[in-house]
Amino acid sequence: MCGIVGMAGGQNVTPILMEGLRRLEYRGYDSAGLAVINGGRLQRLRRMGKVQALQEALNGNPLSGASGVAHTRWATHGKPSEINAHPHTSGGIAVVHNGIIENHEALREQLEADGYRFASETDTEVIVHRINYHLARAGDLRLAVSRTIGELEGGYASMVVLSDAQPDALIAARIGTPVVVGLGGDGNLVASDVAALLPVTSRLQFLEEGDVAVVGRDSVRIFDAGGREVQRPVRVSEQTADSVDLGRHRHYMEKEIHEQPAALTRALANRIEDGAIADSAFGPEARSILAQTAGVHIVACGTSYHAGLVARYQLEEVARLPCAVDLASEYRYRSPVVPENTLFVAISQSGETVDTLAALRAAKELGYLATLAICNVAESSLTREADLTFLTRAGIEIGVASTKAFTTQLAALLMLTIVLARQRGIGADTERQIVNHLAELPGLVEQSLLLDGAIAELAHEFADKHHALFLGRGALNPVAMEGALKLKEISYIHAEAYAAGELKHGPLALVDDDMPVVAVAPNNELLAKLRSNLQEVRARGGRLFVFADPAVEFGDDDGVRILRMPAHVQPIQEPLLYTVPLQLLAYHVAVLRGTDLDQPRNLAKTVTVE
Helix, strand or coil: CCEEEEEEECCCCHHHHHHHHHHCHHHCCCEEEEEEEECCEEEEEEEECCHHHHHHHHHHCCCCCCEEEEEEECCCCCCCCCCCCCCEEECCEEEEEEEECCCHHHHHHHHHHCCCCCCCCCCHHHHHHHHHHHHHHHCCHHHHHHHHHHHCCCCEEEEEEEECCCCCEEEEECCCCCCEEEEECCEEEEECCHHHCCCCCCEEEECCCCCEEEEECCCEEEECCCCCEECCCEEECCCCHHHHCCCCCCCHHHHHHHCHHHHHHHHHCCCEECCEECHHHHCCCHHHHHHHCCEEEEEECHHHHHHHHHHHHHHHHHHCCCEEEEEHHHHCCCCCCCCCCEEEEEEECCCCCHHHHHHHHHHCCCCCCEEEEEECCCCCHHHHHCCEEEECCCCCCCCCCCCHHHHHHHHHHHHHHHHHHHHCCCCHHHHHHHHHHHHCHHHHHHHHHHHHHHHHHHHHHCCCCCEEEEEECCCHHHHHHHHHHHHHHHHCCEEEEEEHHHHHHCHHHHCCCCCEEEEEECCCCCHHHHHHHHHHHHHCCCEEEEEECCCCCCCCECCEEEEECCCCCCCCCHHHHHHHHHHHHHHHHHHHHCCCCCCCCCCCCCCCCC
16 A cells, blocks of 8 residues: 655655655555655655656656655545645645544644644644644654654554654654665665665664654664664565566566466475475474464455465365464454464465454464464564564565465465374375475466466457356365456456355356356366356356366367366365466456556555555
8 A cells, every 4th residue: 555765865865765656656556746855945746646647747847855755645534636645744844654543533623723724635634733733842853753643543653754844854653554764875764665675775674563763864763662762673685676677578467477486486495305394484483383283263365365265175174173264354353262272374465464464463362372474575564473484485576466475375375284284193105295296386387377378368258348257166266266356456347256056046146148157177076066066157148268177078169168277286286276377367358458457446565554
């Protein structure tokens, strides 16, 4: 969602701020703006739409300064508009903010009574006016920011403050959403995402909950929630600035789909020893914790939730462990009963999804055996707060519609299943056989990508449709759910998924010759049942598109199109392998429909509001 970047330096920071915004575009946004201190005076420029629109405005009205802040906004309070875009100002103060202030209406009333006038519909404008109010009384910008924070409710209010009263420094605060400081050679930076800092520095400090930092050109001072000055460790990011280059690909999503064999290879690297999964892959304390695990509770959002649903089948079948799977946004408002020795598993690509983070924090108070984060970002809040961590090593994922992050999550969860199964006495030979199937996945995905041309042709059958239905059975049902999500996310075609056996309980009413029905049909014990379900579709005039195992005998006719998978795969491999053609289908349909598929409307890569 919203992206923040700021810098206090000895040069014109505007080009650095703009490059930072470009590297945050993947998060999703509807407007962009920046403010700088020039000659002791605050100057601001904002525009609706893409960062490029802001750049074009700068070309005609250049702004320069040695300190500045910039922001991409994803609308919460107030419609997308230039007047609601960040930064918001009050006198000589500018604020950029990520999150939601729940008590903004009461604070607005107080400020209006004190003579402040509001120009926007946003909750953020309350923050900047309160800082102005306290600065007039305290005379110290950091103290004014701290006093303002103490008045805010909602918990998701990370911000960066620029003021002509202290033009050589920024004030950054973390309350809920992430804030990272970058230590540069000619000035220091602050951002909501490491990606914005990498063109300048890889030396980072992560603010902890409640921290307020004074970020100057030559120094960074950090104060904790109690106002005590503290030191936060300096970390060197493993990410690189060139990770976001498109290369030969048209879109990031296309690039990331085709990066999956390499991503899976990284996910498996150094985690397989003598035909077994190393306990250490999950952290130094993993062996003792996993030996005690009697059940698993997985919590996640969106695509990561679908990965958890796949894992439930595998954990129950292979490890013989009970497994519950919850949406993080719903888990937070339940009163879950936690069975003894249950491992809590939180899954997130970014590690900053606010509902998943809140669920993890709640879980720590509920008596779970331990918490495990499965995540793609080593420096994320989720990985820092969980007891155990498994990094998926997918690499930076720019496209909002997750692809390689999902398949590496599936691989990670399968590794967890294998380790837990070993603790339950699965036997070395059986483990070695499953691990060998796991090790084959990168090569099998490479083969699946050979379907790209055929799927690009098939996509023409979907380009003019308004609805689609996806079907699967067993562990392939969550794969169908993921396929439907991909199609709706980036093509804007309404798509839903059902367990194929549920067709006759309602969805058959929707089937006609104008609704394509996509099915995944591996050659497993559920195939006969799936055939019967697909016949129900054909009998009602539905058009079927079936991704099938090479050995499955389906005859093409006027109402059925069959795409054969390149190879027969083992049941444990099926969910991951059948995901790839559904990703390609969504991609090619979106290309034909001309959507902004890397930054689909109304969506964001990292969801930092509830």
